[in-house]
Amino acid sequence: MSELFIQGPNKLSGEICIHGAKNSTLPLMAASLLCDNECILHNCPVLSDVDTSLKILRYLGCRVQRSGNDVAIDPSSADQCKIPDSLMREMRSSIIFLGAIVSRMGKAELSFPGGCELGPRPIDLHLLALRKMGVIIEEDHGCLKCSAPDGVKGTCINLSFPSVGATENIMIAASCAKGTTIITNAAREPEIWDLADFLNSCGAKIYGAGESTVVIEGVKSLSGCEHRVIPDRIAASTFLAAAAITGSTLTVSQIIPEHIAPVIPILEECGCHFDISKSSMKITAPKRLGRVKSVRTMPYPGFPTDAQAPVMAMTTLSDGTSVFIETIFESRYKHVGELLRLGANIKVEGRVAIVEGVSRLSGAPVEAADLRGGAALVVAGLAAQGVTQISGLKHLDRGYESLEKSLASLGADIKRI
Numbered sequence: 001m002s003e004l005f006i007q008g009p010n011k012l013s014g015e016i017c018i019h020g021a022k023n024s025t026l027p028l029m030a031a032s033l034l035c036d037n038e039c040i041l042h043n044c045p046v047l048s049d050v051d052t053s054l055k056i057l058r059y060l061g062c063r064v065q066r067s068g069n070d071v072a073i074d075p076s077s078a079d080q081c082k083i084p085d086s087l088m089r090e091m092r093s094s095i096i097f098l099g100a101i102v103s104r105m106g107k108a109e110l111s112f113p114g115g116c117e118l119g120p121r122p123i124d125l126h127l128l129a130l131r132k133m134g135v136i137i138e139e140d141h142g143c144l145k146c147s148a149p150d151g152v153k154g155t156c157i158n159l160s161f162p163s164v165g166a167t168e169n170i171m172i173a174a175s176c177a178k179g180t181t182i183i184t185n186a187a188r189e190p191e192i193w194d195l196a197d198f199l200n201s202c203g204a205k206i207y208g209a210g211e212s213t214v215v216i217e218g219v220k221s222l223s224g225c226e227h228r229v230i231p232d233r234i235a236a237s238t239f240l241a242a243a244a245i246t247g248s249t250l251t252v253s254q255i256i257p258e259h260i261a262p263v264i265p266i267l268e269e270c271g272c273h274f275d276i277s278k279s280s281m282k283i284t285a286p287k288r289l290g291r292v293k294s295v296r297t298m299p300y301p302g303f304p305t306d307a308q309a310p311v312m313a314m315t316t317l318s319d320g321t322s323v324f325i326e327t328i329f330e331s332r333y334k335h336v337g338e339l340l341r342l343g344a345n346i347k348v349e350g351r352v353a354i355v356e357g358v359s360r361l362s363g364a365p366v367e368a369a370d371l372r373g374g375a376a377l378v379v380a381g382l383a384a385q386g387v388t389q390i391s392g393l394k395h396l397d398r399g400y401e402s403l404e405k406s407l408a409s410l411g412a413d414i415k416r417i
């Protein structure tokens, strides 16, 4: 298996164009199954999770074609309702196909999804909602056998937690349901808004996406459309953290600055300065970062849990003590043990991590245990003295397109061997 070798420290400079959002692309690909004819998605990142989604769509009988960052999906020939366990295990987003398959085929058969191991990641909210919408779901030895003999029906669903995936599954299932669905305490992440934008372009009637209450009036059918995926706010946040820890000035472009707004005040607190324009921002980092008092992960518009690890890596070289509180996932500190190998000083107590900034990190062999934990190791490695050797790249390849090429183009000494 290949590994990343980073020789640090090195400043970054220039401009990085941010790729399309993984967490938008995947639900959009699932939603395209509902359409009567071809959908074209632009700005799809080249990632292993996108490959997995393409495999699932092919398995279901769709004709799919990828050309660079454009993906064409023709679902008119879809005739299967099962997803094999091996594909379900590849990523969390495989579960988002459930609402789409059962809505289109009247039945679906799949198993529990994979994805980053961040502690328990149940799908009870997805299943509860779909059951309320008239879907019969039998759980048998890890297999979910689902059918909707009378079709999927609109209803009122109050989510006990604003789950991103559950909100997406309900929106997709509800788009062609009989009647109106009202989701209260819905997730408000930008990816929810992007999904609604795509479905509405296909003829759906979704109102309020991005707010806590989303109303979906079921329509008879959806046509295809052309859609551009929104930029990846977590990839952008990762590059900002990388610029900050290396004391760099960097322009991050092809972004929606508003989507990164929850991360900016944390970087400003550390002493970074921002020049923000319509679709880009320039970060200027100080020689030595200050500490950040506390970072609490929260559903959007709070600080994103997906940015916690890269931003924590950034604070390992801060002057002072930074505190992190992870409220979304039970076990999202797997990067801490690896950051300690690089010389960081971090203590974890349950959901709280306390980072005592050190004046120097030194390169060492480390292993990524999950996607954003891997990104944290890259951020730290860019500022560490000597060689940081990172294994476990399959996680990074799920979420960052050509990461080492992008960083090398900005001045980092980084190679994949």
Ligand SMILES: CC(=O)N[C@H]1[C@@H](OP(=O)(O)OP(=O)(O)OC[C@H]2O[C@@H](n3ccc(=O)[nH]c3=O)[C@H](O)[C@@H]2O)O[C@H](CO)[C@@H](O)[C@@H]1O
Pocket (backbone or CB within 6 Å): 023, 026, 092, 093, 120, 121, 122, 123, 124, 125, 126, 127, 161, 162, 163, 164, 165, 166, 187, 305, 306, 328, 329, 330
């Ligand atoms: C592919 C994708 O878009 N992944 C993102 C999505 O994951 P995902 O959609 O899995 O995240 P959720 O918002 O559903 O999960 C948030 C919390 O709700 C809990 N929960 C969720 C569903 C459920 O049925 N029952 C339940 O208890 C989870 O265990 C977790 O503690 O949102 C997360 C939170 O922003 C991000 O970290 C992931 O990058």
Ligand SMILES: C=C(OP(=O)(O)O)C(=O)O
Pocket (backbone or CB within 6 Å): 023, 091, 092, 093, 114, 115, 116, 117, 306, 371, 372, 399
């Ligand atoms: C946790 C993540 O992804 P997934 O939900 O696909 O595991 C992530 O993108 O950080």
